[in-house]
Amino acid sequence: MLNTEKQSLGDKNGKTVASYRVLPGPEGLLPPAAACCGITLPLEGEGLVEGIIRSEQDTIEEMARQLLTRRNPTIFPGPLVLWAWKDGVTVKADCIMELANEIPGVRIIPMPDYRPIYPKIDPEAVINPCHPNLTIAHNKIEVCVFIGVHCHFANITLKMIRAGTNCYTITLCNEAGHEDSMASLPFCGTDKVEALTNAVRKLKAGGLRPYHADTPGIQLTVAQKAVAAGLKNGN
Amino acid sequence: MSLKTINCSPVFMPYMPKEYLDLINKGPFGKEMKLSQVGSVKELLEEHPMCEGCAMAYFIRMTLIAIPTPEHSVIVGTAGCGRLSLSQAAIPFVYGNYCDTNGVATGIKRGLALRFPEQHKDVIVMAGDGGLADIGFSQVMHSWFRKEKFATIMLDNEVYGNTGGQESGMTRKGEVVKMAPVGKQFEKIDMLSLARASGVAYIARLTITNPARIVNTIRKAILVAREIGPTYVQAYTSCNIEYTIPPEKVMDDARRVEQERYSFVEEMSDAAREYLEKVHNIK
């Protein structure tokens, strides 16, 4: 069944269960909001994987697997974690870096704010909520993590990514989670980020060979290397 | 709240784009910017998609330099050319509907005052003549009647620039613009008199000919609105597209218009004058 087909099936208790699945795209212009297709948000202690409510532990393990096995994993930290605007943010930022350090070949491309950057963005320097697909397509990102992005912007961004790219989207959300991402953890504080880091470690220890096993560590983009070298930008 | 909002989490510094590192290291946050510093500091707005030579874009650039505490300011705008660059500035921008800027600004200003009683927060409405004198007119007037404490800045290009040249209430009588072939049938709305009658605390009219004047005027308007009452600045920011002014002639046009019919006007209440002198040492 195509994931664009909207149907409702009855479960054994007679409750309707959405048949819509939140899968990597490209789904085409204007995919429906997953919530409109019956996908509901997980509660505390749960997670959401491709539109299905799962246990928190299952969700974390699935996220870890996707991060290790897909091409060009990238973490997109949003303003809520990029800017040390209140106590505790830097602790969470440190946890995110610990996670990054466990994913071979990972890149970190920030979303520092939500300004509609025109006439042109540098897709190796930023991801912009108004056209996130540009950064994802340019860098051939097939799995990504959003963390610290305000929910209303995350929702728009996630739909655009599903519409136009084949990227698997993971959301580590401080609030109620995101139906429009492929895997979502709600109420995600430092403890859950750490749990994800541990799940990544465990998979590797269990013998899973990461997609970028030969590229250890965090990779800088060309633009980031240029900034580090004191130049304006990469292209 | 403090300047924490523009502190980067240290571990993410190596991944921050140059633009943001410059804003952190050389931006105008936490200090009042002087016009003479332009070129040596990172401005709130650099790239934008407005037309080449647009007077409005230049005026907005000067206005952003004038904002006394950008880290504690919010700009409210709406449809129209100005928002194309305002929404790209490194300052919170709220896009009101085309009519309700001054209602939205009222809510934001009052909300911020409740949330941050110890910290002044400046709200600045900046929108076109169509946005403020036509469809947003009643909200502008009522915000003045209610004495709401925020600045209203009209980007008066005397036309609906963004939608291809319809006449606005601020278009001059007799003027034929690209999508109003009959010619304007009535006089330009006298917003300055309306502001006066409404008891606006600081009123100014200016063109783009003198950058220092723009910076001083806008700064005064924002400061007076902070403590005393509503303020209004009306700026002639010609539309070179709709009035067919070649980019290199934009400044000449502004000089001519200033001489003929748009001379500098500045009026303020006694309370506003006293406040500027005593608190901010501005004469």
Ligand SMILES: Cc1ncc(C[n+]2csc(CCOP(=O)(O)OP(=O)(O)O)c2C)c(N)n1
């Ligand atoms: C309620 C509503 N009506 C109409 C429009 C279409 N519209 C967009 S910009 C604009 C004119 C803008 O003129 P002005 O406010 O003078 O700004 P300028 O573009 O000249 O700077 C209009 C009519 C709209 N966005 N919303």
Ligand code: SF4
């Ligand atoms: S249409 Fe006119 S006002 Fe709008 S950006 Fe172009 S020159 Fe400026």
